[in-house]
Amino acid sequence: MIIQNFNHKMAAHCESGTITSLLNHAGLDITEPLVFGIASGIFFGYFHSMKSFAFPTFIVRNKPGRMRVNIEKRLGIRFSTMDFRDAARGKQALDELIERNVPTAAQVDFFYMDYVPSWERVHINVHYLVVIGKEGNRYIISDAYFPKIVELEEASMEKGRFAGGSMSPKGFIFHVDKLPGEIDYRKAIMKGIDKACFSMLKIPIPFLGVKGIRTFAKKIVDWPKFARDTEHLSHEIMKINILLEDQGTGGAGFRFMYATFLQQAADMVGKPGLKELSGELMKIGDGWREISLFSARIGKNRDLGPDKLKQLSDMIYDRADVEERFFRSLSLAIK
């Protein structure tokens, strides 16, 4: 069976896309950029420790799972959430919800999603998708990264839902329980922006927010020390492009989507200044995109000497400076 009237739509990001499609199905007319912005999705974090990651890396959004929690709090929506120790119970709960025609979001390790082309598959425990049906032993999936509805075998779903490791999904699923009668969008948008500015400017940890962008710029020149060989370094440098563009960001490490949020929010909160700032962020995003393209180019050409890494580092420092100014202005604009 397949849940009728579920409108499958591609989205820039799996978590904001999943939340948006569940809310749309429940009857709330809201866009992905609004979900992302209200949930304070924009962020930056640089992780140099080789404990959890096989190589230094960075993130450009807030902590996985936080978007749902923030949306719930700020819009007054109630999600029903469940996690499981036992895979059989987790499967049973998911199957029962599907039987009851409830589109249900699941957290999975992306690596086990067989419908994903192999070159895209990586072990990452925080991929979200919506289960919208089941035929025999195959789940029917609405995955925001795919143009069409896809199918996934029970066994692969179980591996994905119960993968161990950091941020292990533990079979986590959620669905919309209740929408509020009325939503104070103004308050939610202001809170979302305020928290995003705080995260980018004021967290007193050197690898988070704008400070994190500077740490990234400082440390990238050391990346050759961690690489097995030139091809490995080339792969990791080209991954900068993947993390900023291809891994569900809407382009430029979420900066384009956040600019869209600010443009939409400007009218909703009656602050035309946000429109101007959205244009500014779009330009900042263009700079991030230059970093993406530059990384891909030097990686492909194996042109990874100290001068090129220094050039890349300078480009990243520049993004830190413009983002610091931008988030200061944004913070003032909502006062």
Next chain:
Amino acid sequence: MKENEGFVDYPEQQMILYVEKDDGKYGPMQTGSYLSANYMDDYVYKRRNLEMELREQLISGAISPVKYYMVLEDLSLSELAARAGVRKSKVRKHLDPKQFGIVTADELSRYARVFNIPVANLLQVVLVNVNGSFESNLILENKAGNISVDHASTKNPYVALTQIEERK
């Protein structure tokens, strides 16, 4: 970014990009991946080289099968240990080809589950002859010209059914 600047024609990997439309409004546009459209050949080249290099080390006894898959799947030692539910100190031993022999069948099946491969593949490398040279079926992804190699799991967690057939 303007709409016409962002579009990439690459149906194999579609994504959503937020762009500036003609009317000045920002919104989503479905497009292809720039990186995959322009650099896929380089990715495949590097991946193939990495597999060949690791396979040489594996066959010569310089690394263990666990290390081979751990590097190929880009996992750190801590992450692999947490995912497999095997103590880090043990994983460290299993990475060493001289100590790999202490691994138990249960631990092998835990690793195989993480790597998403049949247990048997931790003790063998499946190569397929393509145009006169042998290549890893892992890299070929079972898309080699006229030979199909399918590993199916069975109810016995330690046994996989490997079926090799000529493609029609």
